[in-house]
Amino acid sequence: MTRALNFNAGPAALPEEVLLQAQKQLLNFNDTGMSVMELSHRSKDYEEVHNGAQAQLRNLLQISNEYEILFIQGGASLQFSMVPMNLLTEGKVGSYVLTGSWSEKALKEAKKVGATSILASTKEENYKSIPQLNLDNLEANAAYLHVTSNNTIYGTQWQSYPDVSVPLIADMSSDILSKSLNINQFGLIYAGAQKNLGPSGVTVVIVKKDLLHTTVDHLPTMLNYQTYSQNNSLYNTPPTFAIYLLKLTLDWVESQGGISAIEQKNNEKAKILYGVIDESNGFYSGHANQNSRSNMNVTFTLPNEESTKEFLTLAKENGFVGLNGHRSVGGCRASIYNAVPVEHVIQLAEFMKKYRQKG
Template identity: 40%
Template sequence: MACSCFPEDRPAARGGERYNFAAGPAMLPPTVLAQIQDELPNWQGSGLSVLEQPFTGAPFKDLMQQAEQDLRALLALPPNYRVLFLHGGASCQFALLPLNLLAPGQSADYLESGHWASKAIAEARRHTPLNIIASGRDNGFTALPEPGEWRLDPRAGYCHVTSNETANGLQLQHFPAIQAPLVADMTSDFLTRPLPVERFGLIYASAQKNLGVAGLCLLIVRDDLLGPPRAGLPSPFSYALQAEQQSRLCTPPTFALYCAALMLRWIGQQGGLAAMARAGRAKSQLLYRAVDASGFYHCRQRVADRSTVNVCFQLRDARLLPQFLAEAQRAGLYHLQGHGAVGGVRASLYNAMPLAGVERLLGFMHDFERRHG
């Protein structure tokens, strides 16, 4: 098994150790980028680009089948779950979830854990009654409500959680077993750790964090939730109809799907989800320890709820933030600005970010503090 921090994938060849800490689209492993570059004009010796492959052809069907098999192996996915490769990002699912999973007038439970959970709630409310089971709004989304505080409705059609809040730097560490189907937006921490899949009715995730490029949303849905589409729901947005057609009811996002297939294979080659989790903990703990030991930086998130993939922190003198970001970019450390709704600094440490990137960031932070603290 390869080293959990993937030194072989340090992007030294890309212009002098440049590291992309963007929340998404995120960095890709150099080996995957090189394979895309190599295969783009001539995929599998066909003489045609992967961009030109018909999705109904045998080669692309084989690619989709292999991608699903690799995903099933990584997650130890039970046979009663279907895998869907759909258009659009997770935000599309904010509306499509109630339209696919609920009967007209049926309510759903939602945990308000941060910026993206609030977005999901606002969109779902356009289509169905909601029950907010708990909220972190009163603490400024610096901590997650404990599962013991969740006020679950026994009549709810499903319970929605956001496993990782990219803007707020919070992450659910455990997923309780509940009566209603548990639905999770895992866009930013999907495939960063092993999961108790059997506790979920549905998992969805956009691809541009840990699965490649934007344009693809991957769904894992339990068979019993694939009911007939609601009247008026367009066929391409029906989970059941897409499942019947193996995600080929209409043209899927072929290039994004191809990139996801490469990323799934890469994750397996690095040692799978256990290796991803070890690397994620190592990278994030290094950064959190440095922030907590400093009087110059500070992290407002409760320690038990801190995200391993989106490390958010502040400069105690906020006036220095523009200079910090500008100097970081000149040092080859890109896209460290926090989300517009929160501010501060955000270092996104997805699977493709090597330990060397975090070490480079720490060196810059120590030097900036020495010069300005």
């Protein structure tokens, strides 16, 4: 069977090796005579998967014991609410940097919980860049500063993170595990798995233990981070198959040479596509400013709507999947997450060059 040239924004491409391993073990995991999906989440066999995923993530991202690793359901969208519910205490302000639709949604949910403010925004320029921050404007009573590390819709990405005196909270759903990271800069990181970590269904939360002491007892049990921390994310039945695939994906990252090797490949893939855009004499126009370009989501437009439609139609006929831009901005988008092979990116670059020559 021929695999699709998958450039979907999420759920996104998974490593073929991971899928083959899951296929091999689907009916009989670890000689249990059962699928992972059939195991009790209290069993020793599943416990090894669960704890192994945590340990592998801790190893790859060099996460110290000052941090807890939690597995939660509900996607990053639930974290838009859980972060302020747990950390935005009375008399404090949740500070947000707006860089796209997802940060807007995070702010919207926080407003339902408590006081909020916007430290910086590039909305007026249609989110073409990551804003410059004036940290002198950060409120003295800020509970935290929230950023969205990579913006799938607009194709922008933080190149470095601010050093702030309050906990830095980051939604890293679309670029976690794609590049080196200093975890110690952050109070809390959350990421839906369906871009670089595995399939949809599980959200990883990396939270500094000190912050768990601020959580409030009146919260519903399943919305309190302490519930997950105190029960190793096993208070209720977790998404066991998603966590299993997360573990296999993390093992795959290690087999590729770890984060540094993955980052090098991601830089290579991005350079190939942005090179085609920059050398097209304006035929392809990137949405993001060059100093804010994302290595995960390459967004671009063609000269007109007619060209865009034809480009996408021909791309589909040639086996490329998921190149439509987000419905809110249009154009095209190539999502080149960790599992997208360099060879697929080269094929897309050649297709883009041929289409331009045709035009």
